[in-house]
Amino acid sequence: MGGTVKRPSIGDVARHAGVSTATVSRALNSPETVTEKTRRKVTEAVEELHYVQSETARNFKLQRASAVLVVAHDIGNIYYSEIFRGIQRRAEASNFSITIANPSPGGTQDLILSNLRTSKVDGVIILSGHEIAERDMKLLQKLYSGTPPIVAMCEERGHVRVPHILIDNERAGYIAGRHLIEMGHVKIGHAYGPNRAPVRRARANGLRRAMTEAGIAINDTYFFEGGFSAIGGRSAAQSYLSLKDRPTAMFMPNDEAAMGFISQLHRYGISVPGDVSVMGFDDIVLADTYVPALTTVHQPKEEMGRHAMNLVLDIIERRTRSELPIIELPVHLVPRDSVARIKP
Structure with missing residues (x-):
């Protein structure tokens, strides 16, 4: 996956737009105080650099939306529905609401960015880490600094450079x-x-x-x-x-x-x-x-969902010390009727 990519700063946006950092701050937080031309330049720079306001991170606990975005690339899949049930039950216990979205191919980054930029959600859970397009994967590497948390269900340890849940x-x-x-x-x-x-x-x-x-x-x-x-x-x-x-x-x-x-x-x-x-x-x-x-x-699908939501909450509350938490859950055999002992 390569090395860690630096998350864009407000200074990067200012240089890209050709304005001061103070102007960027005003354009983002009080857009009525800048001209339409300046606002457009800043907006274009934000979108091109995939910038997420650092204010959201610094004041995250104060500006909490009490909502989590769940990204499902196959929303009708019964496997993912069982994971979602675990997320939902844990979220409800913490008075969090869930927004579920099924992005078009390659559309994960726009979906996540629009929600994080506007502080509509406090975290993101991606149900199928292997489905993330390469450009979206690079974006997640660029974005992730722990706040807001992005957690993925993954099929291979280290496949994504965000906290993830997996089995062996x-x-x-x-x-x-x-x-x-x-x-x-x-x-x-x-x-x-x-x-x-x-x-x-x-x-x-x-x-x-x-x-x-x-x-x-x-x-x-x-x-x-x-x-x-x-x-x-x-x-x-x-x-x-x-x-x-x-x-x-x-x-x-x-x-x-x-x-x-x-x-x-x-x-x-x-x-x-x-x-x-x-x-x-x-x-x-x-x-x-x-x-x-x-x-x-x-x-343990429902448990995977519960752990994912727990991880989001732990990162929000800063209860985890790991920079990149990874949780591996056990699997076990369930013998039923479709396998028979071979006849001698």
Whole structure:
């Protein structure tokens, strides 16, 4: 990600606009006291430099809006809705309101900046750190000084240079692999997550490590594309069906993809777990009610949301001493009906 980028100051804005710092301050805080031409020059400089008023930081506790912006790039995704529930419950307990937004691709920076500049919110929580465009990522590095707080859900430690919440995805893949092996499977396959997601590599590596430790040969033809949707799961099922020698167990990138995979196999008369065992990931609310009930790796989604909101509040109240807090939460296996012990 490179080194730390200096956050623009009021002096930078003044130089860019060709005015004094006092004029910048008046244009921002008492715009009626400057000419329209000067106000426009200052506004353009603020936007080009992505400047956030330092007054907001210095007087943050006095000018509190008691509101947090939650940025969700896929607002209809059931996984994110469970994280949001944790954020909302913790926010309500502290008398904070939540504004939720679903930005257009590449629009994260404008959304965050407009809210921070106008002090509409006291902090920002980004539900999908891996979805942030590169230009937006650089902006967050430039903006972040701890106040106002920006917290992200992330899939890889250090992927974003703001405080973040994550799980150990490599270990999660290992846990999934160990369970399939303990159930007697040696022909194990995996459908990858999306190309853009760091979990694609981490979870597959965890599965491969479990198989290698157990002395099980890895068949690369059993590893193919999938995705985080039911459509991706159905596509993975077609790849599975095209194999002459098929795995007896599949580790899917998430529960939604696992459901799509299973439903597609049913159309071809293939039974789960009778003919093939299927392991999900996330443990979404539907996993237990699906038929067959999904064996999966549980992510503490509501807890992740609660921790994110706690982190925002801790930074606001200056209760954290770390310059870049990172919280890693544990995962665990949830055995249900979609994985069966292999028949001798």
